[in-house]
Amino acid sequence: MILPRIGTPHAWAIGLGSVTRERLAGPVETVCGRLPDGLRGTFYRNGPARHALGGRRYRHWFDGDGMVQAFTFTDAGVQHRGRFVETHKHAEERAAGRFLYAAFGTRFRGARLREAADALNTANTNVVPHHGRLLALWEGGSAHGLDPASLATEGPITWSEATAGKPFSAHPSVEPDGTLWNFGISPMDQALMLYEIAPDGRLRRAESVPLPAVPLVHDFAVTQRYLVFLLPPMHFRLARLMAGRSILGSYRWEPAHGLRALVVDKADWQRRWWFQLDAGFVFHFGGGWDDGAAVYLDYERYAGPGVVNDFARRIMRGRTPHLDPARVTQARLDLATGRAEETQLAGASEFPALHPGYVGGRYRFRYSAVMDGEARHPFMNGLRRLDLETGGEVRYSFGPDRIAEEHIVVPKPHGTGEADAWLLGTVLDLTRARTHLTVFDAAALGDGPVFEAALPYALPLGFHGNFAPT
Numbered sequence: 022m023i024l025p026r027i028g029t030p031h032a033w034a035i036g037l038g039s040v041t042r043e044r045l046a047g048p049v050e051t052v053c054g055r056l057p058d059g060l061r062g063t064f065y066r067n068g069p070a071r072h073a074l075g076g077r078r079y080r081h082w083f084d085g086d087g088m089v090q091a092f093t094f095t096d097a098g099v100q101h102r103g104r105f106v107e108t109h110k111h112a113e114e115r116a117a118g119r120f121l122y123a124a125f126g127t128r129f130r131g132a133r134l135r136e137a138a139d140a141l142n143t144a145n146t147n148v149v150p151h152h153g154r155l156l157a158l159w160e161g162g163s164a165h166g167l168d169p170a171s172l173a174t175e176g177p178i179t180w181s182e183a184t185a186g187k188p189f190s191a192h193p194s195v196e197p198d199g200t201l202w203n204f205g206i207s208p209m210d211q212a213l214m215l216y217e218i219a220p221d222g223r224l225r226r227a228e229s230v231p232l233p234a235v236p237l238v239h240d241f242a243v244t245q246r247y248l249v250f251l252l253p254p255m256h257f258r259l260a261r262l263m264a265g266r267s268i269l270g271s272y273r274w275e276p277a278h279g280l281r282a283l284v285v286d287k288a289d290w291q292r293r294w295w296f297q298l299d300a301g302f303v304f305h306f307g308g309g310w311d312d313g314a315a316v317y318l319d320y321e322r323y324a325g326p327g328v329v330n331d332f333a334r335r336i337m338r339g340r341t342p343h344l345d346p347a348r349v350t351q352a353r354l355d356l357a358t359g360r361a362e363e364t365q366l367a368g369a370s371e372f373p374a375l376h377p378g379y380v381g382g383r384y385r386f387r388y389s390a391v392m393d394g395e396a397r398h399p400f401m402n403g404l405r406r407l408d409l410e411t412g413g414e415v416r417y418s419f420g421p422d423r424i425a426e427e428h429i430v431v432p433k434p435h436g437t438g439e440a441d442a443w444l445l446g447t448v449l450d451l452t453r454a455r456t457h458l459t460v461f462d463a464a465a466l467g468d469g470p471v472f473e474a475a476l477p478y479a480l481p482l483g484f485h486g487n488f489a490p491t
């Protein structure tokens with residue numbers, strides 16, 4: 022059912038296995054603790070799960086078709102099910118029994134490339150509940166709507182005629198009132214698309230902002246007044262794509278341009294500020310806030326694009342990669358003077374998460390996956406809570422043989438503070454080849470999970486998820 026990758030002695034390669042069934046369902050066995058009484062709802066995760074088909078295997082971690090995993094918490098315990106997103110590509114390739122289309126990081130000889138990005142859409146990066154439906158997200162094309170109960174795919178979402186098929190990133194930001202902000206980088210238009218979607222799921226505004234180049238931008242920050250972007254000097258060159266390179270291979274690292282920051286006024290998208298920072302590569306923001314005069318951000322900063330250009334390729338061949346890990350970095354962007362200052366806080370971190378009730382406002386606690394140096398694999402193996410006010414941190418290590426995936430913050434019902442929350446995520450146990458679900462009390466991370474359960478199988482390593490309470 023789940024085929025480990027070929028020809029490697031590394032136990033961690035099970036995390037890059039390919040799921041050969043359309044759906045998964047299995048009993049979830051409690052390992053320790055008990056499911057907290059107030060934790061009721063469904064935890065959804067997304068990630069690439071079809072890495073191989075018809076004897077061919079993708080060469081980049083980000084290429085595989087998206088499979089959404091759902092962990093539902095009820096009084097009877099936890100149930101798990103998984104289902105592939107039925108994108109156009111997934112359905113057509115399944116019928117053909119082989120890969121037909123170019124993927125993000127792999128372009129097999131003869132692979133089809135289409136100007137309509139949704140032909141290549143794998144919907145494999147994130148899954149976000151919004152206004153009663155689930156959005157399965159990629160970053161180069163449309164969101165796909167899913168039924169939250171059955172995980173059946175309803176199809177690509179068209180917010181408006183003008184935005185049909187336009188890129189809609191995998192990292193929308195949902196404010197506490199339900200307003201969803203998002204962006205998309207459109208290489209063909211050389212533009213940044215901006216979206217504001219009302220809590221009722223209807224598009225309020227969408228516009229495109231012209232860019233001087235087409236950078237690889239994966240995430241952004243929403244503050245009380247602004248939308249904030251960091252634009253790494255990783256630029257798309259159409260001529261490279263036309264010459265036969267993969268989509269990723271069509272980007273060039275041009276550090277002389279530095280890392281640019283763009284701030285857009287939420288109320289008036291024509292009001293924009295540009296800032297210049299030293300060259301670097303960024304996937305993920307913890308978050309951001311502003312006081313009107315300046316914007317404050319934190320993000321995972323890499324020295325260069327090795328994480329996407331090298332790490333995510335080598336692991337697919339079962340080779341141990343070298344990675345210069347991301348460092349948690351804070352920036353202050355002064356809107357009056359145009360000055361940007363950066364401070365490095367702490368090292369080796371990824372998959373940052375905040376309390377969702379604090380999105381857009383000032384927050385104190387930032388959670389992320391970290392490495393403790395003892396891991397017998399090249400991924401993260403612990404969690405950290407960083408207190409941005411005191412600089413203090415609390416850590417928990419899963420030990421050398423477990424891979425920590427993203428853990429998200431789920432507010433406790435009737436909770437009153439930022440620390441009144443659970444930390445919820447998945448862990449791949451390499452000793453038994455099983456995926457575990459772990460729940461921590463966010464205020465006592467160092468004490469270990471308050472509840473841990475195991476699936477009867479290993480799920481491929483995924484990317485992002487979110488929780489929908491019942």
Ligand SMILES: [Fe+2]
Nearest residue numbers: 239305484485
């Ligand atoms: Fe991401």
